[in-house]
Amino acid sequence: MVGVLDRRLLFVTGKGGVGKTTVAAALGLLAAREGRRTLMCEVDAKGDLTAAFEAGEVGFSPRELEPRLFAMTMDTEESLKEYLALQLHLPRLARLGPLARTFDFLANAAPGVKEVLTVGKLAWEVRERHYDLVVVDAAASGHVVGQLRAPQAINELLSVGLVREQTDWMMELLNDPATTGVVIVAAPEEMPVTESLELVDQLASTGVDLAAVVVNRVLPELFGRGEEEVFARLVEPAASAALSAALRRPVHRVLDAARLAMTLRRTRAAHLSRLRQGLGPERTVLYVPELFTRSHGRRATVQVTEALAAELS
Amino acid sequence: MTTGGSTIEQLLAAKEIVVVCGSGGVGKTSTAAALATIAAADLGGKVLVLTVDPARRLAAAMGLIGLGNAARRVSPEAFADAGIEPRGELWAAMLDTKQSWDDLIRRHAPDAATRDAILANPLYRNVAGRFVQSHDYIAMERLFELHSSGVYDLIVVDTPPTRHALDFLEAPERMAEFFSSRLLRWLLAPYRSRLVNVASRPFYQVADRVLGSAFLRDIAEFFMLFQSMYDGFVERAKAVERVLEDRRTTFVVVTTLESAPAHEARRFVDVLVSKRLHLGALVLNRVLPAELLDQGSSDAARQLRATPEAVAASLLVDHPELSDDPKLLARVLQELGDSFLNFQVVAKREAEQRAEIGVAADIVVSVPSLETDIFDIAGLARLAHQLR
Ligand SMILES: Nc1ncnc2c1ncn2[C@@H]1O[C@H](COP(=O)(O)OP(=O)(O)OP(=O)(O)O)[C@@H](O)[C@H]1O
Ligand SMILES: Nc1ncnc2c1ncn2[C@@H]1O[C@H](COP(=O)(O)OP(=O)(O)OP(=O)(O)O)[C@@H](O)[C@H]1O
Ligand SMILES: [Mg+2]
Ligand SMILES: [Mg+2]
Numbered sequence: 001m002v003g004v005l006d007r008r009l010l011f012v013t014g015k016g017g018v019g020k021t022t023v024a025a026a027l028g029l030l031a032a033r034e035g036r037r038t039l040m041c042e043v044d045a046k047g048d049l050t051a052a053f054e055a056g057e058v059g060f061s062p063r064e065l066e067p068r069l070f071a072m073t074m075d076t077e078e079s080l081k082e083y084l085a086l087q088l089h090l091p092r093l094a095r096l097g098p099l100a101r102t103f104d105f106l107a108n109a110a111p112g113v114k115e116v117l118t119v120g121k122l123a124w125e126v127r128e129r130h131y132d133l134v135v136v137d138a139a140a141s142g143h144v145v146g147q148l149r150a151p152q153a154i155n156e157l158l159s160v161g162l163v164r165e166q167t168d169w170m171m172e173l174l175n176d177p178a179t180t181g182v183v184i185v186a187a188p189e190e191m192p193v194t195e196s197l198e199l200v201d202q203l204a205s206t207g208v209d210l211a212a213v214v215v216n217r218v219l220p221e222l223f224g225r226g227e228e229e230v231f232a233r234l235v236e237p238a239a240s241a242a243l244s245a246a247l248r249r250p251v252h253r254v255l256d257a258a259r260l261a262m263t264l265r266r267t268r269a270a271h272l273s274r275l276r277q278g279l280g281p282e283r284t285v286l287y288v289p290e291l292f293t294r295s296h297g298r299r300a301t302v303q304v305t306e307a308l309a310a311e312l313s
Numbered sequence: 314m315t316t317g318g319s320t321i322e323q324l325l326a327a328k329e330i331v332v333v334c335g336s337g338g339v340g341k342t343s344t345a346a347a348l349a350t351i352a353a354a355d356l357g358g359k360v361l362v363l364t365v366d367p368a369r370r371l372a373a374a375m376g377l378i379g380l381g382n383a384a385r386r387v388s389p390e391a392f393a394d395a396g397i398e399p400r401g402e403l404w405a406a407m408l409d410t411k412q413s414w415d416d417l418i419r420r421h422a423p424d425a426a427t428r429d430a431i432l433a434n435p436l437y438r439n440v441a442g443r444f445v446q447s448h449d450y451i452a453m454e455r456l457f458e459l460h461s462s463g464v465y466d467l468i469v470v471d472t473p474p475t476r477h478a479l480d481f482l483e484a485p486e487r488m489a490e491f492f493s494s495r496l497l498r499w500l501l502a503p504y505r506s507r508l509v510n511v512a513s514r515p516f517y518q519v520a521d522r523v524l525g526s527a528f529l530r531d532i533a534e535f536f537m538l539f540q541s542m543y544d545g546f547v548e549r550a551k552a553v554e555r556v557l558e559d560r561r562t563t564f565v566v567v568t569t570l571e572s573a574p575a576h577e578a579r580r581f582v583d584v585l586v587s588k589r590l591h592l593g594a595l596v597l598n599r600v601l602p603a604e605l606l607d608q609g610s611s612d613a614a615r616q617l618r619a620t621p622e623a624v625a626a627s628l629l630v631d632h633p634e635l636s637d638d639p640k641l642l643a644r645v646l647q648e649l650g651d652s653f654l655n656f657q658v659v660a661k662r663e664a665e666q667r668a669e670i671g672v673a674a675d676i677v678v679s680v681p682s683l684e685t686d687i688f689d690i691a692g693l694a695r696l697a698h699q700l701r
Binding site for chain 1: 336337338368369571572573574601602604605607609610612613614616617624627628631632634635636641642644645646648649650652653655656657658659661662682684685686688
């Protein structure tokens with residue numbers, strides 16, 4: 001099994017809101033800190049990826065956010081222009097006004113065109129060895145399969161043409177487990193776990209390898225060995241009244257909050273074990289704890305990075 | 314628990330269509346089903362919930378597995394099992410995008426030959442599921458269809474998880490625009506007239522080299538067939554839009570108080586206001602209890618965190634049964650303080666979000682995290698209880 005960061009191209013995906021961007025940012029930062037020249041790419045242009053570094057916007061051309069760590073935003077129109085200019089040597093035509101608009105239109109209509117331009121650009125950066133590692137903050141689970149399958153689909157749809165020729169090397173690169181892998185981010189909740197397991201199945205049909213599953217927002221065990229019994233005695237009316245008296249403040253809400261924490265943890269633990277079971281023992285599973293921070297900028301990214309570093313070491 | 318002028322029940326009683334929206338995973342499907350449950354249980358009449366992609370167990374509980382587009386009544390036994398005696402009927406239907414598209418083509422195709430040509434076109438099969446946010450459009454289209462059938466007293470619509478929660482609102486407009494676009498005509502022109510005009514020639518040269526001309530021809534054929542349905546589609550898209558604007562329609566925005574969904578919800582509310590659509594209620598789902606913000610408790614937690622040994626020692630004087638290990642007791646006390654303060658950080662963040670977003674609607678409902686997922690009628694009933 002190839003180590004997660006030893007691959008060259010990682011697609012980070014998962015259900016909406018589970019922490020894809022956070023994990024992609026952390027993987028990028030970790031790789032860069034370990035000395036790899038790393039490119040991170042946000043596929044939907046929401047700006048969350050650079051926000052994770054409090055770094056302001058980036059466009060299609062990569063910008064170095066930290067030493068060795070570059071970020072870019074995917075733009076399929078720019079990708080097409082670059083492709084036309086670099087591969088077909090059509091610089092003048094590429095600047096044609098209506099082309100862009102028509103292209104956009106066509107890309108909406110024809111399945112796989114946008115996807116292949118996205119995946120193609122990233123695969124190209126890998127093939128040309130511009131970076132040691134490319135981390136993609138990819139589409140949510142529903143769409144990522146379409147993206148990864150796009151070269152295959154285009155290949156089948158187009159019988160001739162330059163695009164078709166390009167898809168051969170793309171497929172080879174994507175289907176090489178030493179090069180490319182998918183990182184699924186899951187939250188320990190019902191739907192994200194179900195979707196993650198479905199995605200693992202669907203991935204098999206794309207030929208792209210699963211590099212790891214990151215379980216995000218794991219709640220720490222509140223009490224260690226023997227402590228839960230003490231807590232049970234503490235919530236007895238006489239004891240909790242004594243505790244309130246000792247603190248000279250009402251303590252029942254603190255005890256309620258602990259019960260809530262335990263309930264949340266228990267439900268998450270149940271989903272977690274369902275995920276583990278569904279994945280089987282062979283898969284790499286990495287855990288990232290719930291962060292209790294005021295805000296979610298660079299500090300949170302660094303914390304997640306450190307959690308992942310500990311998991312991977 | 315609601316705050317503000319009126320209640321969810323009053324809202325449901327006053328409207329014919331309730332559109333439930335919000336960003337991905339916040340609880341739209343559960344909320345839509347729970348709202349429909351409230352209406353069927355308390356208000357009576359025939360209530361339909363049109364769901365999109367429900368979790369499998371919930372779909373099963375509502376009897377929705379393998380039904381395609383057909384509506385099915387949720388069995389009275391399922392209600393009885395949950396201890397509810399509904400006054401009306403709850404019906405449920407799923408949204409099958411592919412089938413809905415096929416139905417749409419059948420309805421609008423000018424003749425049988427065109428219809429069959431479209432349905433058989435390999436591109437159509439690929440495209441039906443994706444182009445121009447077709448999922449969004451189809452959801453609105455089905456709603457229109459069901460509403461004009463007049464069968465239901467109330468229709469509660471779940472919405473698909475789109476990247477931006479408001480995409481579906483603009484879907485009818487986009488659909489109309491798409492079919493009337495000059496770009497489309499321009500693209501098809503050479504295939505109609507065989508006369509490639511000077512302006513578009515370079516494009517075709519590039520496109521030919523890049524994509525291959527056979528593919529381009531396929532696309533052109535496909536869109537040309539589609540063009541024949543132009544009038545029907547545009548007419549329909551406009552009608553769908555009118556239904557959304559109708560005052561018998563209301564929108565319920567669901568969000569958690571996490572920053573990303575809350576941000577999206579705020580934007581959504583703004584769009585509703587600017588489009589003069591009716592914002593009926595705001596559902597804040599899975600919020601932490603307000604007790605976490607209590608000042609006295611917070612002081613207590615801080616004290617537990619700072620001086621657990623001292624507190625443990627004084628507690629053990631009268632309550633030696635708690636533990637024979639003072640260190641163990643101190644550790645438990647410290648963890649209690651830590652945990653409270655940790656969750657308080659999140660609760661504070663939520664309170665700030667709520668202050669910003671809560672002013673938007675007359676009805677604002679907070680729903681706590683239930684202990685289990687919502688996968689059966691009893692679960693819906695529990696959620697419904699929180700929503701009332
Ligand atoms: N381990 C964690 N602990 C606490 N909060 C977290 C954690 N991971 C992510 N978050 C927060 O959850 C929210 C969603 O995270 P993120 O933006 O990474 O998700 P995403 O999957 O990229 O979302 P989207 O589908 O909208 O792109 C953010 O506010 C983020 O700060
Ligand atoms: N208040 C709640 N307490 C506990 N679990 C909840 C609550 N609300 C929703 N859930 C659970 O959260 C998950 C997501 O809910 P749901 O499917 O309703 O969200 P959604 O917004 O429809 O998601 P999607 O955008 O993917 O369609 C489900 O497993 C549901 O059971
Ligand atoms: Mg993201
Ligand atoms: Mg849903």
